[in-house]
Amino acid sequence: MSEYDKHLHVVMDVIRPFIPEDVVLDADTLLIENAQIDSLNMINILLELESRLGIQLKASDLTFDHFQSCRLLANSLTQRID
Amino acid sequence: MQTLNSRPEESTALIVDRSQYTVAEVLVFAKRLQDLLSDALVKIKKETRPLDACFVLPSLNPVSYMIGFVACLNAGVGVIPWREQAISLDRLMNLVRPDGLIKITDAPGTGFSLELFDQPELEFSRPGQVVMLTSGSTGQPKGVTLGVAQLIRNAELAGSAINLSACSKWAIDIDMALMSATSHMVMAWQYDKPLLHLLDMPNDSSDREFSDGCTGFGGSPIQLVRMSERLGAKTQPNKMMSSGDFLAPAMLDQIRTSFPNTEIYKFYGLTELSGRFCFVSNQELFKYKSAAGRPLPGFEVRIACENEEGGIGEIEAKSDLITAGYYVGDGQFQAIEGDWFSTGDIGSLENGMLTLIGRSDDVMKVGGEKVDRQTIESALTEILYQHEYCVLSVQHSLFGQCPALFIAENSAYNIPAWDEIVQAMKKKLSSRFIPSLIFRLEEGLPRLANGKIDRVKLKTEFQQYPRLH
Numbered sequence: 015m016s017e018y019d020k021h022l023h024v025v026m027d028v029i030r031p032f033i034p035e036d037v038v039l040d041a042d043t044l045l046i047e048n049a050q051i052d053s054l055n056m057i058n059i060l061l062e063l064e065s066r067l068g069i070q071l072k073a074s075d076l077t078f079d080h081f082q083s084c085r086l087l088a089n090s091l092t093q094r095i096d
Numbered sequence: 097m098q099t100l101n102s103r104p105e106e107s108t109a110l111i112v113d114r115s116q117y118t119v120a121e122v123l124v125f126a127k128r129l130q131d132l133l134s135d136a137l138v139k140i141k142k143e144t145r146p147l148d149a150c151f152v153l154p155s156l157n158p159v160s161y162m163i164g165f166v167a168c169l170n171a172g173v174g175v176i177p178w179r180e181q182a183i184s185l186d187r188l189m190n191l192v193r194p195d196g197l198i199k200i201t202d203a204p205g206t207g208f209s210l211e212l213f214d215q216p217e218l219e220f221s222r223p224g225q226v227v228m229l230t231s232g233s234t235g236q237p238k239g240v241t242l243g244v245a246q247l248i249r250n251a252e253l254a255g256s257a258i259n260l261s262a263c264s265k266w267a268i269d270i271d272m273a274l275m276s277a278t279s280h281m282v283m284a285w286q287y288d289k290p291l292l293h294l295l296d297m298p299n300d301s302s303d304r305e306f307s308d309g310c311t312g313f314g315g316s317p318i319q320l321v322r323m324s325e326r327l328g329a330k331t332q333p334n335k336m337m338s339s340g341d342f343l344a345p346a347m348l349d350q351i352r353t354s355f356p357n358t359e360i361y362k363f364y365g366l367t368e369l370s371g372r373f374c375f376v377s378n379q380e381l382f383k384y385k386s387a388a389g390r391p392l393p394g395f396e397v398r399i400a401c402e403n404e405e406g407g408i409g410e411i412e413a414k415s416d417l418i419t420a421g422y423y424v425g426d427g428q429f430q431a432i433e434g435d436w437f438s439t440g441d442i443g444s445l446e447n448g449m450l451t452l453i454g455r456s457d458d459v460m461k462v463g464g465e466k467v468d469r470q471t472i473e474s475a476l477t478e479i480l481y482q483h484e485y486c487v488l489s490v491q492h493s494l495f496g497q498c499p500a501l502f503i504a505e506n507s508a509y510n511i512p513a514w515d516e517i518v519q520a521m522k523k524k525l526s527s528r529f530i531p532s533l534i535f536r537l538e539e540g541l542p543r544l545a546n547g548k549i550d551r552v553k554l555k556t557e558f559q560q561y562p563r564l565h
Contacts, residue, residue: 031518032527054462054527057495061532062514065563 017095021067022088028062029084041085046078056081069095098245099169101286108290111265111305112158113297115204116290122163125206129167129198136210137173140195148222150174151210152188152197155273158293160205162272162281164198169225169244176227176239177273182543183229183237192227192239192423193218220429223420228275228367230548237544238430239423240367246417250370251283253392257375258335258361260287264310267292267302267333269319274547276340279371280314299326306331316340317347321481324354325508332358339363339372340547342452342470345385346477352382364388364452366439368432369395370417373439374450386474388443388452398436399445408453411443412436442468460489460497462528472499472521472529479520482509484541486549487531490558501531502554503564504540511536514564535561 015023022041030039033049045051051059056078064071069091080090103109105120137149153164153175161177168175176192178185185197193215201207224241260266266284268291270277284291292311294302305311306327312335313323320336320343327333332355343362351360359378365371374389374397391397396414399407414436421431442453458469469487476485484504492498503511512520514534521530535558542550 027515031515032522052527054530057498058518058527058530058532061492061495061498062563062565066565 018088018092021091021095022084024066025063025084025088025091028059028066029087032059039084041088042083045081045083045087051081053078063091067091067095098248100166100248100282101288103285103288107288108265109285110159110162111290111292113301115159117159117162121206122166125163126167126170129164129208130171132208132210133167133171133173136196136212137171140212146172147174147225148218149196150176150192150194150222150227152176152178152185152194153273154178154180154198154200155271156180157200157205158272158295160198160200160208162291163206164208165278165281168198172225174222174225174227176229177278178229179271179273179547182547187237188229189213189215191229191237191425193427216427218427218429223429223431226278227423228278229273230275230367230544240419241421241423242367242370242419246370246419247279247282248286249394250372250392250417251279252286253394254279254337254363254372254375255283255287257372257377257392258312258337258359260284260289260312260335262310263287263289263312263335264308265290265292265305265312267294267305267311267313269294269313269315271295271547275367275371276314276316276547279339294326302326303328303331306333310334312336314339317343317351318481318484320351320360321347321354332356335359335361335378337361337363339365342388342473344474344477346474347481348381348385350477350481362387362389364450366413368419368437368439369413369415370419373397373413376449380449384449386451388450390448390450397445397450399443400438408442408444411439411441411450411452413439458489460499462497462499462532465528467499467528469499471525472501472531475521475524475529476501476517479512479517482506483511486541486551486554488551488555488558490533490555492532495532498532499529500533500535500554500558502535502537502541502558502561504537511564517564533558534564536564537561 032055037049080087103119107119109119109122110117155161196210196212199209201209224243226242227239230238230240266289268280313333314337317338336358362376363372365373374391376389398412399409418437424430444451460467472487483506487501489497490500542553544550
C-alpha cells in the first residue's frame with residue numbers, strides 16, 4: 015500500500031463520522047456540496063488527522079480547496095509529508 | 097456555641113466494612129481526643145480564644161474522621177478536613193496556618209495523638225470553625241471558612257428536602273474530607289441516622305445493607321449510576337441524592353432505569369454556601385430534567401443580567417449560610433463582602449426554577465459563536481455515562497479556542513471509539529459543539545484537594561495526554 019493509499023484510508027476513516035448516514039463516502043464524494051462538511055467540521059477533521067498522521071498543521075491547510083474530496087485531501091497531505 | 101444534636105447513645109453512628117460504631121462509642125473516643133485538644137490549647141496559649149486554634153483532620157479512615165470531627169466541634173476548635181493524597185501538608189500549612197495535626201494511632205481509627213506546629217501568628221481572628229479546601233477560581237486552593245451553625249443548618253435543610261426521616265440509614269461512597277461527604281455526615285447525624293460508608297465495602301455487604309428497602313444513598317451522578325453495579329437487581333435504595341456534579345438528563349434516565357422505585361433528588365450547591373443551595377424534588381425532577389432546582393429555604397437567588405426573567409447571566413445567592421471568606425495563603429484572609437454572593441455559574445431563572453448553563457469561565461467561542469461546556473457534557477452523557485469526563489476550552493496554536501474532551505479510562509468499561517463519540521454528538525448538536533480534541537487519561541482525571549477536577553492542569557497540560565482515536 016502506497017503512502018497515498020494509507021493517507022486516503024485514514025482521511026476516509028476520519029471524515030466518515032461527520033457526514034450524514036445516508037451519504038455514501040468514497041474517494042471522490044464532494045464533501046462540502048454533498049456531504050455537509052462545514053468549516054467547523056474541517057477544523058475537527060484536521061485536528062484528528064494531525065494526531066493520527068503525526069503532522070503539524072499550518073494556516074495554509076485551512077482551505078476549502080483541500081476539502082473538495084477525500085482524494086484531494088489525501089493528495090495534499092501526502093505531498094506535505096513527502 | 098452550636099454543636100451537633102444529642103442523639104440516643106445506643107443509636108448507630110457509623111457503619112464501615114465489618115464494623116459499626118454506636119453514638120456512645122463515637123462520643124467516648126471523641127472525649128479522649130477533646131481532652132488532648134484541651135491540653136494542647138493550654139500549651140499553645142489559646143485557651144482563652146479556642147476558636148483561634150485550628151487542627152488538621154486527615155480523612156483516610158471514616159471512623160477516625162467522624163470521631164475527630166465531633167471532638168473538634170465539641171472542643172470548640174477549628175477543623176480542617178484533609179485529604180492527604182490530594183494536598184501536601186506543607187501547602188495546607190501555608191494556606192490555613194493550622195496549630196496542629198490530629199494523628200491516628202491505631203488500626204480501627206479510634207486512638208489519637210496530636211502533633212503541634214510552631215506557626216507564625218495570624219493577624220486576624222479565625223472566623224467560622226470548619227475550613228473546607230476548594231480549588232478557587234484560579235485553580236489555586238483556598239480554604240473556605242464555615243461556621244458550625246451554617247454547616248448544620250444547611251445539612252438540616254437538605255435532610256428536610258429529601259425527608260430523610262423516612263430512611264433507616266444513609267450511605268455515601270466518597271472520601272469524608274470532601275464537602276459533600278461532610279455535609280452527608282452532618283445530615284445523617286442531625287437526623288439520627290446511621291452513616292453507612294461504602295468505601296472498601298464488598299458488593300455483597302452493600303447489597304445486604306440496602307436490603308431493608310429504607311436505605312438512602314448520596315453521591316455524585318456517576319456514583320448514582322454505578323450503584324447498579326454494586327446492588328443486586330432486586331435491591332434498591334429508597335432515596336438517592338445527587339450532588340457535586342450536574343445530573344444530566346441522560347444520566348437521570350439511566351438511574352431511573354436501574355432503580356425505578358427510588359426517589360431521586362438533585363442538588364446544586366457550593367462549599368461557599370455551606371453545601372447545598374438549590375434542589376429539584378423527586379416529584380418535579382422528570383418535569384424539569386435540565387434544571388438545577390429551586391433554592392432551599394433561607395436562600396434567595398437572582399440572575400445578574402439586564403434582561404427580564406428568563407435571561408441568562410451569573411447566578412447570585414443571598415443567605416446567612418454564605419461563607420465569611422477564604423484563607424488564601426501566607427496568613428492572609430479574604431473576606432466576602434456584600435449581601436449577594438456570585439457563584440461563578442451561569443444560568444437562568446424562570447418561575448423560581450434555576451437552570452444551570454455552565455461556569456462563567458466555561459463559555460468559549462467556536463466559529464464565532466458561543467459554546468458552553470455544560471451543553472457538550474450533557475449531550476455526552478448518553479454515550480459516556482459509565483465514564484468520568486469533562487469538557488474544557490483549550491488553546492490550539494492554530495485554531496485558537498477549541499472544546500476538548502477528557503475521558504478517564506475505566507477498568508470495567510472501554511471508552512467508546514472516537515468516531516462513535518463524534519457520531520453521537522453530530523446527531524444531537526450542531527458542529528461547533530463537537531469536541532475538537534478528545535483525550536483519554538489512563539490515570540483518571542487530575543483532582544484538586546477538594547476532589548474537584550483540576551481544570552487548570554488539564555487546560556495547560558492537555559498536549560501531554562494521549563488522543564482517543
